[in-house]
Amino acid sequence: MVAKDALMTWDSVFSPIKWDAGRLVLLDQRLLPEQEVWRHYEDATDVAEAIRKMVVRGAPAIGCAAALGLAAAALRYPDDVEGFNRALMRDIELLKQSRPTAVNLFWALEHQQLVARQALEELGADAAKQALEQQALKIWRDDVASCRAMGRLGAELIPERACILTHCNAGALATGGYGTALGVVRAAAESGKQIRVYADETRPFLQGARLTAWELHKSGIDVTVSCDNMAGALMQRGEISCCVVGADRIAANGDVANKIGTYMVAALAKRHGVPFYVAAPRSTIDLGTPTGAEIPIEERPSREVTHIGDTALAPEAVGVRNIAFDVTPAELVTAIVTEVGVAQPPSEQSIRALMD
C-alpha cells in the first residue's frame, strides 16, 4: 500500500501517473484493487510494453503516458542532432505500435514530434529534451483541466437524484486525473446531486469491477458492481437514470469507439429511452476518420478471456474471440460532452463546431 499523499499529483487530483525527476511512474492497474504498485519507466520500449500490457489504460491516460514516456526516454538520447532525431523517430514508432484504437496516443505523439523537431532544428538536442518534458507535462495538466471542464458541463445533464450506469473505467485511472465519464459523475456529486453508480464489471479485463469500483469507493461515491449482461434487466426495471461512458476514438460523424460492450449498453438505453452520454476530450475526436467503420478495432490475446490469474475459465483448445472495442453509432448517443462544449445530438456539424 502506498500512502494516500503519494498518490497525489501537483494538482491534488488523484492520477495514475507521476513524473519523478525525469522518469515516468505508473500505477500498475493490472494489480488493482488488491495491490497498489507503482512502476518506473525511462525507456520507450518499456513504456510501449506497459501500454500494450495495460499497466496503464484508458485513452487519455495512454496519451499522457506516451507523451511523458517519450520525454523520459528523450532525456537519455545522444546530444547530437542526428542521433537525437533517429532515437526520437524510433521511439515514436515503437509507442505508436502499442495499441491501435485510442486516438489520443497518436495525437500526443504527433504533438511531441512537432515540438521536438522544431526545438531540435532551432536550438539543438538539449532544448528538444526540455521542450518534450514541458509539453508532456502540459498535455497531462491540460488533460486534467479538460476532465474538470467536461465534468462541469456534463454534470448539468445529470438529474438531481440519479442512478448512472457506466461501462469500463473512464475515471481518474483512465486519464491524467479526475476522469471523463467519472469526471461527470464526480462533478455531479460535488455539486450536491445524489448520485449512485452502477459499474458494469466489463469483461474480460474487469475495468469496472476492479477500477471504477475502486476509485469511486475511494472517493465516497456509492457504487454497485454488476455483470455486463445485467444492464438490460436494470433498465427494464427502471433502475437506470442515464448512462455515461468514455471514448477511445470519436469519428467525424459522431460514431464512438469505446470498450467492448458499450454498443450493447447504448442499444439497450435507446430501447428504454434512457439518455446515453459520452464524455471525452477533443483529443479523442478524429476528424480524419469519417465514420466508425474506419476505426481500427484491436483484438487482444485469448488468455484475457480464458483465465483469471491461473484459473482456467474455459476448456483448452476451444476457439476464443477477444474483441477489445466496439463502435456505437452516433444515432444511439444522446450527447458528446467535451471540455469546450456539448454536441447534442452528435453529428458531423455539431462535432466540427466543437473542433473549430
Added chain:
Amino acid sequence: MVAKDALMTWDSVFSPIKWDAGRLVLLDQRLLPEQEVWRHYEDATDVAEAIRKMVVRGAPAIGCAAALGLAAAALRYPDDVEGFNRALMRDIELLKQSRPTAVNLFWALEHQQLVARQALEELGADAAKQALEQQALKIWRDDVASCRAMGRLGAELIPERACILTHCNAGALATGGYGTALGVVRAAAESGKQIRVYADETRPFLQGARLTAWELHKSGIDVTVSCDNMAGALMQRGEISCCVVGADRIAANGDVANKIGTYMVAALAKRHGVPFYVAAPRSTIDLGTPTGAEIPIEERPSREVTHIGDTALAPEAVGVRNIAFDVTPAELVTAIVTEVGVAQPPSEQSIRALMD
C-alpha cells in the same frame, strides 16, 4: 476423469444425471471443465442444496433431478401411509424452495406429488415408492425424447451453413440429455449442416465458457467462446446467422425468462435482423403466468460476481447485484421451438395451440 462409457445413460445420450440403484447421481457442474466429479444423493435436503448451489442447473435438468431426488428420498420414507405422506410433503416443499425461476422444477414436483398420493391412497407406501421411481425415470426419459424432437424441428430453421450464437448452457448438461438450444445445434450438425457456435461466456457462473464450450467440443462441434459484451460487435460484423437459447420459464403470452443477458442478445438480434430462437420443452411453458412481468426473478449471492475461486475481482465493501435471469419480451423472439411444434411468432394463440 471418468471414462466416457460411465457418462452414458440407457439412451446412449450424454446426461449430467445418473440413477444408481435408488440413488440420484449428479455431475458437479461447478467443477467443469477442469474436473468431472459425480456426487450421490439420497436425501431431499441434499438435493435441494445441490440445485441451489448449482451442482445441477438448467431448467429441464433441475426438473429431472428434483423428480429423481424425490424418488430416491422416498425409498427411505416410513412404510406407514401417514409417515410417508408427511415426509413426501416436507421434501416437496424443501425442493420447491431451492430455486424460484425455472418452472420445470414445480412442474416435475407437482406430477410426482399427484402420482405418489394416488398410489399411496390406493395401494400404500411401497406402491408409492415404485410409482415415484417409475415416473421420475419417465420424466427423465421423456425430457431426452423432447430434446431430440425439439432438435429435429429446430434444425429446420437453421441455414445449411450457420454461425449460431448461444447464451448460457442449454445443452445436454442443462437437460436430461442432448439439450434444448444445443439439441437444435446437435440436430443441425447431425443432419450434415455446417455449424459453428459462438458461446457467450455467460457471467457470472460462466456456463457458456465452462459448460457449452466443454460439451460442444466433446461432441466435435466447432465452438468459440466470447464475452457476453461482444455479441453486439459480432452482429455488427455480420458474423452471426441466428441465435438459439433455452428458457427457464415461458409465460402464456410468449415472454421468455432465461439466463441473465438473454434479453440483451435478443435486443441486439432484433436491431441486426438476426433470427432469435428459443428452444424449450412444453414443461417450461407456464400458462398460469400471464406475462413475463409475473415471473419471479432470482437474485443470487454477490460472491458469484466478485470472486473466481479465491481471487477477488472487485474491492470488498462495494455493492454488488447478481440478477440471475431476465425476461425477453415475445416481440423479440422469432420462434419458440418445443417438442410438439414451433410457435412462430410466439403469441398467446400460438403458444396455447402447442399446449392443447
